[in-house]
Amino acid sequence: MLNSHDILETVNMIDQENLDVRTITMGISLLDCIDSDPQKACDKVYDKICRYAENLVKTGEDISREYGIPIIHKRISVTPVAMVAGACPGTSPVRFAKALDRAASSVGVNFIGGYSALVHKGFAPGDYALIQSIPEALSETEVVCSSVNIGSTKAGINMDAVGKMGQVIVDLAKNTAQRDCIGAAKLVVFCNAPEDNPFMAGAFHGPGEPDCVINVGVSGPGVVRAALAKAGDCDITAVADIVKRTAFKITRMGQLVAQEASRRLCVPFGIVDLSLAPTPAVGDSVAHILEEMGLERCGACGTTACLALLNDAVKKGGVMASSHVGGLSGAFIPVTEDAGMIEAARCGALTLTKLEAMTAVCSVGLDMINIPGDTPAEVISAIIADEAAIGMVNSKTTAVRVIPAIGKKAGDELNFGGLLGGGPVMEVNTYSPAKFIHRGGRIPAPMQSLKN
Amino acid sequence: MRAVITVLGKDMVGILAKVCTICANNGANVVEVTQSVLQEFFAMIMLVDLSSSSSSVTELSEELTAMGDEMGLRIHVMHEDIFNSMHRI
Numbered sequence: 001m002l003n004s005h006d007i008l009e010t011v012n013m014i015d016q017e018n019l020d021v022r023t024i025t026m027g028i029s030l031l032d033c034i035d036s037d038p039q040k041a042c043d044k045v046y047d048k049i050c051r052y053a054e055n056l057v058k059t060g061e062d063i064s065r066e067y068g069i070p071i072i073h074k075r076i077s078v079t080p081v082a083m084v085a086g087a088c089p090g091t092s093p094v095r096f097a098k099a100l101d102r103a104a105s106s107v108g109v110n111f112i113g114g115y116s117a118l119v120h121k122g123f124a125p126g127d128y129a130l131i132q133s134i135p136e137a138l139s140e141t142e143v144v145c146s147s148v149n150i151g152s153t154k155a156g157i158n159m160d161a162v163g164k165m166g167q168v169i170v171d172l173a174k175n176t177a178q179r180d181c182i183g184a185a186k187l188v189v190f191c192n193a194p195e196d197n198p199f200m201a202g203a204f205h206g207p208g209e210p211d212c213v214i215n216v217g218v219s220g221p222g223v224v225r226a227a228l229a230k231a232g233d234c235d236i237t238a239v240a241d242i243v244k245r246t247a248f249k250i251t252r253m254g255q256l257v258a259q260e261a262s263r264r265l266c267v268p269f270g271i272v273d274l275s276l277a278p279t280p281a282v283g284d285s286v287a288h289i290l291e292e293m294g295l296e297r298c299g300a301c302g303t304t305a306c307l308a309l310l311n312d313a314v315k316k317g318g319v320m321a322s323s324h325v326g327g328l329s330g331a332f333i334p335v336t337e338d339a340g341m342i343e344a345a346r347c348g349a350l351t352l353t354k355l356e357a358m359t360a361v362c363s364v365g366l367d368m369i370n371i372p373g374d375t376p377a378e379v380i381s382a383i384i385a386d387e388a389a390i391g392m393v394n395s396k397t398t399a400v401r402v403i404p405a406i407g408k409k410a411g412d413e414l415n416f417g418g419l420l421g422g423g424p425v426m427e428v429n430t431y432s433p434a435k436f437i438h439r440g441g442r443i444p445a446p447m448q449s450l451k452n
Numbered sequence: 453m454r455a456v457i458t459v460l461g462k463d464m465v466g467i468l469a470k471v472c473t474i475c476a477n478n479g480a481n482v483v484e485v486t487q488s489v490l491q492e493f494f495a496m497i498m499l500v501d502l503s504s505s506s507s508s509v510t511e512l513s514e515e516l517t518a519m520g521d522e523m524g525l526r527i528h529v530m531h532e533d534i535f536n537s538m539h540r541i
Contacts, residue, residue: 002456002532004486006539007497011458011528065510068530252537 010249018222018284019250020070021257022277024060025198027205027213027270028052030079030114038091041084042099049076049103049112052212052267057108059264063257071257076104077203077215078114086126093130097137097144104143113203115146118193121155121442131161134168138183139175145201151191151388153395157443162388165189166381166437170404173373177406180414180422184403185336185368189384191391191398196271197327202364202399213270214262215327218254218318220246221276222283224310228292239293240313247274247317255322273327274318275363276310278338280421286310286331287340287350298340299350307331308361328397330363336403336416336423337368346424353429360390365398370414370425373406380404382433385443393446454483454501454532455509457516461525463494470519471498471527478512479505494525499532 013019033044053076060074078100085093097115104112115137117127134146148165151157169184176183188202195206198215205213227246228239254272262269278286287298290306311330319325333355335341344350352369359365365387371380384400391398405414405425415422459471468487475482480500487496502509513529520527 002499002535003539004488004495004497007456007458007535008460008495010535010538011460011526011530014528015526062510065513066508066531067534068513068528069534249538253534256533256537 013220013223014068014070017226018279018281019220020072021216021254022219023073023075023198023217024056024071024257024261025075025077025203025215025217026053026056026267027077027196027209027215029205029209029211030081030084031207034084034087036087038088038095041088042095045084045096046099046103049078049100050106053107053109055265059261063260063264067257067260069253069257073110075109075198075200075203076107076112077198077205078112079205079207080116080118081114082117082124082126082130083207085130086124089125093126093133094137094140097141100144101141109143111143111145111200113145113147113200114205115144116148116204118149119158119161120149120152122158123161131164131168134187135171135175135183138172138186145186145203147188147190147193147202147204149190149193150384151392151443153192153392154445154449156445157191157385157388157392159385159437159442160440162381162385163437163440165384166377166379169380169402170377173404173406180416181403181406182416182420185401185416185420187401189400191388192396194327194397198273199275199277199328201401209270210268212267214258214265214267215270215273216254216258216261217273217275217277217327218250219275219277220250221278221286221289223250224276225285225289225292228289236309240309243310243313244317247314248321250274251318251321269324271324271326272322274314274322274325274329275327276314276331278332278334279419280337280339280342282339285338285340286333287338287344291340297347297349298344299354303354304357304361307333307358311362328363332364332367333358333362334368336370336414336421337419342421342423345426352426356386359387359398360394363397365391366400366402368420369402370405370423371402371428372409372425373404375404375428375430376432376434378432378434378437379428379430381437385437389443393448395448453503453509454499455512456530456532456535457498457500458528459494459496459520459525461494461523463489463492464523467494467523467525468496471496471516474512474515474519475500478507478515480512
């Protein structure tokens with residue numbers, strides 16, 4: 001029989017330490033929905049999503065009940081809509097956002113990602129119109145998420161797009177100011193965006209992906225923290241080993257769920273994203289793992305080193321547990337979604353500058369950060385440029401998801417509720433980068449891109 | 453399929469009997485049982501075979517969970533594959 005200790009350990013992880021499969025995300029290609037007639041294209045998009053994802057939510061719930069594992073989200077990612085909408089010049093891409101929203105509501109998923117454009121080297125037909133339409137599209141839909149890839153190690157950074165995105169974020173926050181600016185929480189600006197990321201708000205179904213695919217995102221910061229707490233005063237090598245062992249177990253569970261979902265839905269299995277994704281719930285925090293390693297507060301000197309170890313150990317532990325690892329895979333540091341980060345930001349231990357350093361070693365970037373409502377668009381663009389530069393040079397994904405808190409200043413709070421959480425508005429350096437941003441053009445790809 | 457039932461909580465008379473009755477009523481064959489009582493804390497792990505069961509694992513799970521709620525016990529019913537995946541290479 002199975003070992004009793006192992007069984008009780010697993011039950012305890014689920015019961016007490018918030019272990020769950022965070023998301024089953026179905027990626028759906030919309031390339032065959034392209035039509036020069038916008039109404040026909042939107043109908044095809046709606047029909048295809050409803051047909052493919054008809055049983056997604058039910059299957060996720062069935063697996064959750066039968067296996068006894070919480071599966072929190074069932075979601076959909078689609079081909080970047082700019083590629084589909086580009087065939088309908090003169091039509092507002094917002095029509096497509098509404099079709100996505102309707103389809104998501106019909107099949108019962110809680111987010112649909114892919115109102116996106118990939119413009120790291122320049123704007124193709126449809127890209128510019130889509131980016132322009134983001135403030136309207138995300139404020140007039142409920143569950144549509146958007147992302148824009150403005151740079152890559154191979155292509156450099158499209159500074160025209162960077163300049164544009166600062167203003168888009170401000171406009172989006174203003175459009176949803178009555179709802180704590182929540183629109184900006186549904187938009188991610190990427191450098192080196194992965195094409196198979198199952199996590200929102202940055203999920204989209206890349207053009208190199210198959211027609212339909214199942215990607216699974218695991219989670220479990222609470223489990224890692226509890227394992228470290230049980231280990232007591234061990235040295236840092238032992239800490240890394242504990243994280244690896246725990247990540248292995250978590251990922252195995254994700255792999256099992258992914259294979260089962262793939263089999264039941266008759267859709268190929270894509271990847272498992274082995275990320276530590278926090279939630280605002282107590283006991284589900286990445287910051288608390290870093291504090292368990294020996295920091296008084298997340299944000300203290302030493303935070304970057306601890307996060308680097310954590311991010312690396314999670315990958316090393318998880319990579320053997322899954323046949324295909326992909327997505328972002330690492331430790332997320334979204335401030336408003338992490339109870340420990342919220343506390344650290346409130347007491348001043350965690351600052352934007354420290355977070356920027358942390359993004360050089362974590363799996364994403366500046367994520368879910370509330371900034372003052374009067375932050376100039378150029379400053380937001382420059383934050384994006386800095387993050388993209390870190391990603392471009394280090395050949396990693398970086399992203400920016402900041403929320404300008406309209407009408408609020410540093411120290412005030414925004415509350416989104418649910419998994420998006422809430423937290424304090426953080427201070428931003430407002431010395432002007434306007435001249436740099438208005439230059440436009442493209443930052444050339446770094447030497448690291450010349451690998452051939 | 454085979455499922456693992458875990459029952460955790462304060463020890464009291466009749467826990468094993470009640471769990472087994474529900475299993476029998478649902479046609480779940482008990483393959484193995486291990487049980488320990490440490491001071492007042494009761495922990496039982498039961499492996500059941502549901503291949504000739506009249507009910508689904510979901511129905512069994514719901515019935516057992518309801519019983520657990522009544523008696524103040526934490527009862528989980530989980531597919532055996534979870535443990536094989538997580539703890540065996």
